[in-house]
Amino acid sequence: MGSHSAANRFYVIPAIDLLDGHCVRLQRGDYSQKTxxxxxxxxxxxxxxxAGAERLHLVDLDGARSGHPRNLALIEAIVAAxxxxxxVGGGVRDEVVAARLLAAGVRHVVLGSRAIREPQWLTAMAExxxxxxxLALDIKQGRPAVHGWTATVGLEPTELLARIDPxxxxxxxxTAIDRDGMLSGPAFDQLAATVQATRHPVIASGGVSSVExxxxxxxxxxxxxxxxxxxxxxxxxxxxxxxxxxQLGR
Numbered sequence: 001m002g003s004h005s006a007a008n009r010f011y012v013i014p015a016i017d018l019l020d021g022h023c024v025r026l027q028r029g030d031y032s033q034k035t036x037x038x039x040x041x042x043x044x045x046x047x048x049x050x051a052g053a054e055r056l057h058l059v060d061l062d063g064a065r066s067g068h069p070r071n072l073a074l075i076e077a078i079v080a081a082x083x084x085x086x087x088v089g090g091g092v093r094d095e096v097v098a099a100r101l102l103a104a105g106v107r108h109v110v111l112g113s114r115a116i117r118e119p120q121w122l123t124a125m126a127e128x129x130x131x132x133x134x135l136a137l138d139i140k141q142g143r144p145a146v147h148g149w150t151a152t153v154g155l156e157p158t159e160l161l162a163r164i165d166p167x168x169x170x171x172x173x174x175t176a177i178d179r180d181g182m183l184s185g186p187a188f189d190q191l192a193a194t195v196q197a198t199r200h201p202v203i204a205s206g207g208v209s210s211v212e213x214x215x216x217x218x219x220x221x222x223x224x225x226x227x228x229x230x231x232x233x234x235x236x237x238x239x240x241x242x243x244x245x246x247q248l249g250r
Contacts, residue, residue, distance in 0.1 A: 010250035011224030063091020112136035130168035171201035179207030
């Protein structure tokens with residue numbers, strides 16, 4: 001692996017979405033459109049790492065909906081069970097929760113709704129935890145979405161990115177909500193515009209459903225992609241996706 005420089009790495013990141021203690025997937029963020037894939041998320045995390053994952057993306061869906069983390073013990077168990085960096089989002093809306101997750105060994109906390117609505121809070125969090133905060137930029141019909149994707153704010157994503165550029169963030173996770181869980185392919189144009197609008201590393205999420213999708217994303221100046229449903233439904237093999245990225249020298 002020595003030939004991959006850290007700056008040029010592209011990570012294929014399996015998503016583990018937690019709801020009521022189960023590993024699930026939603027369609028377009030709709031809680032009524034859920035599929036339960038596994039009752040033991042810790043074993044799921046181990047399986048992805050054994051298949052070659054070098055990072056994991058954990059989402060506390062109960063937390064995203066309620067505004068308070070509901071699966072902390074489970075997240076701590078996953079982090080303890082795997083030896084790869086984990087990024088965690090869903091209900092991280094205050095410094096206490098972020099500090100607890102980071103103390104438990106989480107590498108990056110993913111901040112969404114409150115960070116978008118309150119830029120000064122995002123600034124304070126980024127400065128309090130430099131290099132440990134990822135901003136979740138969830139885009140719905142061209143606008144940043146908040147509150148578990150139920151509302152949008154009247155701001156262009158590029159304006160938002162310009163505003164956060166000076167902050168010591170770990171990166172930005174860009175999700176195309178209209179494609180999430182739909183296996184319809186990523187929003188490549190939107191991603192290209194996002195990458196150009198920020199100096200921060202950008203991780204793509206939403207719609208990744210084939211090795212070809214992964215190849216196209218890895219050919220862009222992105223830092224990685226998050227994959228959920230396609231992995232759980234067996235449409236995409238994690239090891240094939242990782243192999244494709246390595247063949248591109250990333």
